[in-house]
Amino acid sequence: MVKLLLDGIEDPSIRYLNGYRAHGGYQSIEKAITMSPLDIVEEVKKSGLRGRGGAGFSTGMKWSFLDRKSDKPRYLVCNADESEPGTFKDRYLMEKIPHRLIEGMIVSSYALGVRHAFIYVRGELIWVAKHLEHAVGEAYSAGYLGNHILGSNFSLDLTIHVGAGAYICGEESALLESLEGKRGYPRIKPPFPAVSGLYGCPTVINNVESIAAVPWIVTHGGDAYSKIGVDKSTGTKLISASGHINRPGVYEIELGLPVEEFIYSESYCGGIKNGRALKAVIAGGSSVPILPAELILKTASGQPRLMTYESLNDGGFTSGTMLGSGGFIVMDDTTCIVRNTWNLARFYHHESCGQCSPCREGTGWMEKILHRIEHGHGTQADIDLLVDVSKKIEGNTICALGDAAAWPVASAVRHFRHEFEFHVRHPDQVTAPNHVANAAAYKYEEITHAKNND
Amino acid sequence: MNPTFSESTLSNINRLLSRYPADKRKSALLPLLHMAQAEFGGYLSPETMDYVAQLLTLRPIEVYEVASFYTMFHKQPTGKYVLEVCRTGPCALNGAESIIDYITRKIGVTINEISSDGLFTVKEVECLASCGTAPMMQLGERYIENLTEQKIDDIIDRLKHGERLDIEPNPENSILFRSCQGQSNG
Ligand SMILES: Cc1cc2nc3c(=O)[nH]c(=O)nc-3n(C[C@H](O)[C@H](O)[C@H](O)COP(=O)(O)O)c2cc1C
Ligand code: FES
Numbered sequence: 001m002v003k004l005l006l007d008g009i010e011d012p013s014i015r016y017l018n019g020y021r022a023h024g025g026y027q028s029i030e031k032a033i034t035m036s037p038l039d040i041v042e043e044v045k046k047s048g049l050r051g052r053g054g055a056g057f058s059t060g061m062k063w064s065f066l067d068r069k070s071d072k073p074r075y076l077v078c079n080a081d082e083s084e085p086g087t088f089k090d091r092y093l094m095e096k097i098p099h100r101l102i103e104g105m106i107v108s109s110y111a112l113g114v115r116h117a118f119i120y121v122r123g124e125l126i127w128v129a130k131h132l133e134h135a136v137g138e139a140y141s142a143g144y145l146g147n148h149i150l151g152s153n154f155s156l157d158l159t160i161h162v163g164a165g166a167y168i169c170g171e172e173s174a175l176l177e178s179l180e181g182k183r184g185y186p187r188i189k190p191p192f193p194a195v196s197g198l199y200g201c202p203t204v205i206n207n208v209e210s211i212a213a214v215p216w217i218v219t220h221g222g223d224a225y226s227k228i229g230v231d232k233s234t235g236t237k238l239i240s241a242s243g244h245i246n247r248p249g250v251y252e253i254e255l256g257l258p259v260e261e262f263i264y265s266e267s268y269c270g271g272i273k274n275g276r277a278l279k280a281v282i283a284g285g286s287s288v289p290i291l292p293a294e295l296i297l298k299t300a301s302g303q304p305r306l307m308t309y310e311s312l313n314d315g316g317f318t319s320g321t322m323l324g325s326g327g328f329i330v331m332d333d334t335t336c337i338v339r340n341t342w343n344l345a346r347f348y349h350h351e352s353c354g355q356c357s358p359c360r361e362g363t364g365w366m367e368k369i370l371h372r373i374e375h376g377h378g379t380q381a382d383i384d385l386l387v388d389v390s391k392k393i394e395g396n397t398i399c400a401l402g403d404a405a406a407w408p409v410a411s412a413v414r415h416f417r418h419e420f421e422f423h424v425r426h427p428d429q430v431t432a433p434n435h436v437a438n439a440a441a442y443k444y445e446e447i448t449h450a451k452n453n454d
Numbered sequence: 455m456n457p458t459f460s461e462s463t464l465s466n467i468n469r470l471l472s473r474y475p476a477d478k479r480k481s482a483l484l485p486l487l488h489m490a491q492a493e494f495g496g497y498l499s500p501e502t503m504d505y506v507a508q509l510l511t512l513r514p515i516e517v518y519e520v521a522s523f524y525t526m527f528h529k530q531p532t533g534k535y536v537l538e539v540c541r542t543g544p545c546a547l548n549g550a551e552s553i554i555d556y557i558t559r560k561i562g563v564t565i566n567e568i569s570s571d572g573l574f575t576v577k578e579v580e581c582l583a584s585c586g587t588a589p590m591m592q593l594g595e596r597y598i599e600n601l602t603e604q605k606i607d608d609i610i611d612r613l614k615h616g617e618r619l620d621i622e623p624n625p626e627n628s629i630l631f632r633s634c635q636g637q638s639n640g
Contacts, residue, residue: 085542085581116475123488123526124582126595159473164484164524167580181483182516183523199478240586242544248586286543286581327585329544343546347580 001267002228004216004236005209006252009096015131017138020099026144028215032107033152035218040111044214046222048234053079053170053207054285054325055400056309059214065194066112067202075203076109076117077179078211081163081170083122085286085347086327089238090208092250094121094128097212098135102158104211106144107218109156112204116157119208120175123164133160167351171399172205174353185355186399209238229255233308237323239268243330246270259283259305259312260297262328269330276332279440280415283312284324286344287404289411290337291321317411336436337419341412342370348405359402362393366409373420376427383420387413418442457494457505467509479510483520486510487527496536497528525579533568533575535613538592539601541578544585553589553601554578560610573614593619 003009013019020026032040045060066074078101082090094101101119109117121129136158139145147155161179163169169178173187176198197203213235217225226234233255239262242248247270253262262268263278272278281296282288298305300319305311312323331340349363369386372378390406397403413420422429422439429435459467467486474481486506487498494502498521507517521527528536539554554576558564561574568575584590587599596619598609612619 082583083581086544086585087581088583088585091583122583123484123524124579124592157473161481162485162488164488165526165579166524178484179481180478181480181510181520183519199475242585242588243547248588250586282543329547329585331547335547340543340546343541343543347542350580 001252002236002254003252004228005093005100005212005238006097006250014097014099015095015135017099017135017142020097025099026103026142028103028107028218029110029144029150032110032218033150033154037111037113040107040218043217043222044111047213047217047225048222048229048232049210049213049217049225050233050309051207052209052213052237052326054084054287056323059206059210062194062206063112063204065192066204067195068113070195070202072201073116073199074112074114075198075201076105076112076114077175077198077203077205078105078117078119078208079170079172079175079205080119080121080125080208081175082125082208083167083170083351084325084327085344086240086242086282086329087285087325088240088242089250089326091125091128092240093208093212093238094125094132098132099139100212100215101132101208102135102139103144104214105158106139106149106156108204108206108211108214110154111214114204115155116159118159118161118179118198120161120163120169120179122169123162126162129160129162136160166353167347168353168399168401171401174399175205176203183353185353186401188398230306230308231310233310233323237307237326239307239326239328241269241328241330243328244273244276244332244335245330246273253307255308257307259307262307263297263330269328272330272332274332276334278330279333279335280331280337282321282327282329282331282408284322285327286329286347287407288322288324289317289320289407290341290415291319291411292415295319295415296321317407318414321411333440334436336374336439337412337416338370338374338423338439341409342367342374344408345370345405348401348408352401352405356397356402358393358396359405362389362402363405365389366405370409373423374430376423376430378420378424378427380421380424383413383417383424386420418444457490457499457502459489459493459509463489463493480512480516483510483512483517484524487517487521491527495531496534497531531568534573535593536575536577538577538579538582540580540582540584540588540590540592542581542585544581545588545590548588550589553603553606556603557591557606557610560606571614574610 008014008023041063049059050056105117166184168174169184171186174184178184193203228235236252239251251268264271278293280292282290299314309323314320345367349367352359352363354360369382390410393402394406419439421444422442490502490506503517504514507514541550561569563569589601590599
């Protein structure tokens with residue numbers, strides 16, 4: 001099993017500088033300062049590393065968009081806001097091996113010509129921020145941060161910053177607003193942060209896991225990294241596994257692992273809890289489309305589904321989903337899809353920043369309608385209304401929170417429409433203990449299905 | 455009485471400010487509000503917010519609009535211990551609803567209410583990046599994970615008796631949060 005990000009995690013001393021150095025830590029800085037910054041950007045491009053925050057955009061490409069001609073300072077900001085339901089990998093990495101992220105911040109800043117970098121940690125993870133701060137202190141004392149790092153001309157300050165509770169601050173432009181001491185309102189783009197980001201200066205924003213992968217790439221080369229994984233899904237990925245499984249936790253996988261192996265192998269999720277049957281999976285954090293068991297294990301064309309950006313997306317949103325942040329939420333056959341969807345809709349309504357009407361109002365409508373259906377007060381027309389509202393949010397907002405709110409709802413109706421119909425047609429049964437099994441087995445009229453599934 | 459930070463917090467604040475560009479002091483607003491909430495009674499009163507505005511030379515509205523946006527800032531007094539239980543999807547799959555129900559019944563409060571002894575407030579919060587150890591809650595700076603009814607009984611009884619909970623020691627060199635430490639650890 002390849003371990004790049006979590007290498008050495010079984011040794012508790014790796015949390016501290018000496019332990020981390022005993023595992024080869026900080027070597028990439030010595031190599032980096034002998035290279036030209038643009039050569040490092042090239043290596044990162046060659047590696048094929050894709051952003052691990054959810055969108056999967058090429059990290060090397062993003063770096064090459066940074067405006068290097070501007071005479072303003074340039075900033076690197078690490079997104080450690082981790083608030084996507086189902087995702088807890090960044091927290092794990094920062095808690096156990098904070099120096100790997102700090103080393104990544106240092107080499108990345110060198111490559112980008114940054115003099116001052118920030119790590120924005122979600123406020124609730126206050127003790128994680130403390131460990132990071134302690135580690136930053138150690139790195140300053142050892143000469144890896146501050147002026148003339150390791151005797152070179154490269155100097156860097158690194159500030160740990162805390163948020164105060166708001167999912168939206170994970171969206172990169174909201175994060176910048178928040179870091180400037182304002183409400184986390186996403187900005188209209190363009191201009192993109194690469195041109196006008198923090199304090200109006202050219203800025204790169206990357207997820208914790210993306211940045212933590214850079215030291216390995218610098219030390220071993222982009223080609224070596226690109227040989228791990230398959231196709232355009234290179235390297236390793238941290239997967240946060242939760243829900244009805246025997247072994248929840250954070251796993252570093254080589255991209256390309258079959259989904260079935262990930263769910264059932266004793267090295268990963270260890271199968272479904274209490275010997276129950278798999279019903280559905282949300283594979284990449286709560287925002288990505290939910291898939292029923294048969295479509296998460298195999299694609300619509302019958303190929304084994306793999307843990308890669310491409311394979312999970314096979315079939316588009318008709319029969320596929322996304323790797324997203326790698327928040328892998330497993331549901332067994334006792335799960336009421338309507339209730340779970342209502343729960344997530346409530347989350348997005350709660351977290352909508354309120355700037356755009358389609359999102360602010362639409363998420364509220366979806367929550368309300370789902371609440372009605374779940375509690376036996378829904379109508380047939382409500383199911384169609386739900387899909388209609390989700391379509392009116394999608395693509396009509398400043399940031400992607402609107403899409404993130406729409407997809408879980410639209411996909412739940414797409415793949416589990418019969419369960420919604422059951423709730424609507426049998427309101428007297430929605431609190432019965434066996435209602436989940438009955439809803440799952442419910443047969444509804446084909447004609448309704450065809451009409452509404454356009 | 456007007457709020458005033460202690461000397462040691464003020465010197466921490468100076469160090470905090472030195473971490474942001476000299477003309478971008480507003481960036482320190484969120485950390486500063488955390489410190490203020492910890493030092494002035496566990497919530498942000500209008501007087502506290504005005505004081506923070508004055509420290510950063512901001513207009514009061516710039517502080518109010520920020521304080522009201524973020525869920526970690528309490529605008530009303532709370533119990534001495536705030537139990538923030540996660541209610542989101544993955545936690546709900548593993549029993550968050552019944553655990554929330556158990557906690558509120560055990561303490562005898564509804565959500566967001568202060569218990570009659572002034573000790574507890576129970577809040578429902580969204581995903582805390584701890585979904586693999588569900589159900590879970592935040593208590594001050596700590597996460598308490600894999601909650602069971604027995605664990606809840608134990609925690610609440612100990613807090614009622616004024617006992618400290620076993621917690622992992624936090625690194626001491628941290629300046630951002632030092633003033634937050636005492637509040638929640640019992
Ligand atoms: C509503 C919303 C929430 C997000 N939350 C996070 C988050 O918690 N962490 C993260 O790294 N990216 C998050 N993102 C994605 C960021 O906007 C951004 O794409 C990412 O940090 C870029 O880093 P990467 O290229 O390394 O993935 C979120 C996006 C949206 C729309
Ligand atoms: S859903 Fe509760 S911590 Fe993530």
